[in-house]
Amino acid sequence: MTTEKIEILPVSLLDQNRPLVEEIKRLAASLGIGLGWHYLLDLSWIISQLGDVRGKRIMDAGAGTGLMQWYLAEHGAEVISVDRGSRADLSLRYRARYRVGAMRPEDLSSPGAVWAKNVRQAAGGRKILAGLRGALGLTRLALPVSSPGRVTIYNQDLRSLPLVADRSLDAVVAVSALEHNTPEGLALVVTELMRTLKPGGLLLATLGAGRDADWFHDPSKGWNYTDVTLRRLFALPTDTPSNYSQHDELLAALKACAELRDNLAPLYFQSGDNGMPWGKWDPQYQPVGVCKVKVS
Numbered sequence: 001m002t003t004e005k006i007e008i009l010p011v012s013l014l015d016q017n018r019p020l021v022e023e024i025k026r027l028a029a030s031l032g033i034g035l036g037w038h039y040l041l042d043l044s045w046i047i048s049q050l051g052d053v054r055g056k057r058i059m060d061a062g063a064g065t066g067l068m069q070w071y072l073a074e075h076g077a078e079v080i081s082v083d084r085g086s087r088a089d090l091s092l093r094y095r096a097r098y099r100v101g102a103m104r105p106e107d108l109s110s111p112g113a114v115w116a117k118n119v120r121q122a123a124g125g126r127k128i129l130a131g132l133r134g135a136l137g138l139t140r141l142a143l144p145v146s147s148p149g150r151v152t153i154y155n156q157d158l159r160s161l162p163l164v165a166d167r168s169l170d171a172v173v174a175v176s177a178l179e180h181n182t183p184e185g186l187a188l189v190v191t192e193l194m195r196t197l198k199p200g201g202l203l204l205a206t207l208g209a210g211r212d213a214d215w216f217h218d219p220s221k222g223w224n225y226t227d228v229t230l231r232r233l234f235a236l237p238t239d240t241p242s243n244y245s246q247h248d249e250l251l252a253a254l255k256a257c258a259e260l261r262d263n264l265a266p267l268y269f270q271s272g273d274n275g276m277p278w279g280k281w282d283p284q285y286q287p288v289g290v291c292k293v294k295v296s
């Protein structure tokens with residue numbers, strides 16, 4: 001049984017969940033998704049605690065176009081994909097592979113409209129290529145989708161989700177999303193997410209860990225929170241177990257992790273405005289998982 005906890009994600013998760021980690025890598029490669037530098041830890045920690053997701057209603061909170069929602073759909077879940085950033089022009093490559101719908105008409109443009117926009121935006125020779133890619137996407141969209149689950153796009157701030165009923169979800173997952181909220185904003189988000197969970201449902205979120213104080217990592221625009229702050233913002237009992245006492249050993253092991261260091265996504269090398277500026281392996285913070293259970 002999954003119990004409430006706050007856990008800095010150890011790199012040992014990679015070997016403990018080896019088949020899952022390899023599946024995540026394969027799925028990311030096949031979808032052309034560049035994973036965040038610590039996402040193998042975040043994804044494997046969350047997924048390994050969800051159990052069988054087939055037929056479950058799960059919200060991916062702060063989903064962007066990230067891997068979690070596609071993994072869950074591939075394994076038969078009904079996913080509500082929420083983000084304040086619009087995914088109306090969601091790439092056809094996702095729609096060709098997964099059943100994707102919209103909470104409201106404005107949450108998702110039609111495939112034809114996306115294709116036309118791609119062609120309009122592409123310049124010169126790329127225009128033909130984009131047109132061909134789009135045509136391929138449209139052709140594939142005419143074929144039956146192979147994934148058993150479904151993803152429903154909802155472009156909305158997590159502080160207010162009027163179209164998600166009380167006690168309607170089996171789980172809420174959030175991969176490296178909630179730290180992009182101020183402490184005050186995060187408390188409101190947690191209250192709203194807990195409203196949507198069925199009794200016994202799980203909130204599984206990964207954020208950044210702050211050792212002795214809460215601090216803001218400017219390149220990634222994310223907060224790093226102490227375990228004391230996380231207990232308060234997630235309204236967890238003061239005795240909720242945490243492994244923050246091992247912060248320094250876990251950080252040393254993370255810095256020495258060749259698997260994460262050697263698999264940095266290309267996006268990190270292209271800018272200094274991210275979690276690993278200019279692709280120089282030098283983790284400044286660690287991912288931490290929070291598990292909260294809806295009681296009643």
Ligand SMILES: C[S@@+](CC[C@H](N)C(=O)[O-])C[C@H]1O[C@@H](n2cnc3c(N)ncnc32)[C@H](O)[C@@H]1O
Binds near residue numbers: 085
């Ligand atoms: C670093 S990205 C991670 C995206 C995705 N979870 C993944 O695994 O790739 C953080 C995302 O969280 C979203 N987010 C953060 N706070 C949010 C909020 N209050 N409401 C809606 N989306 C939020 C952001 O818009 C952004 O898309």
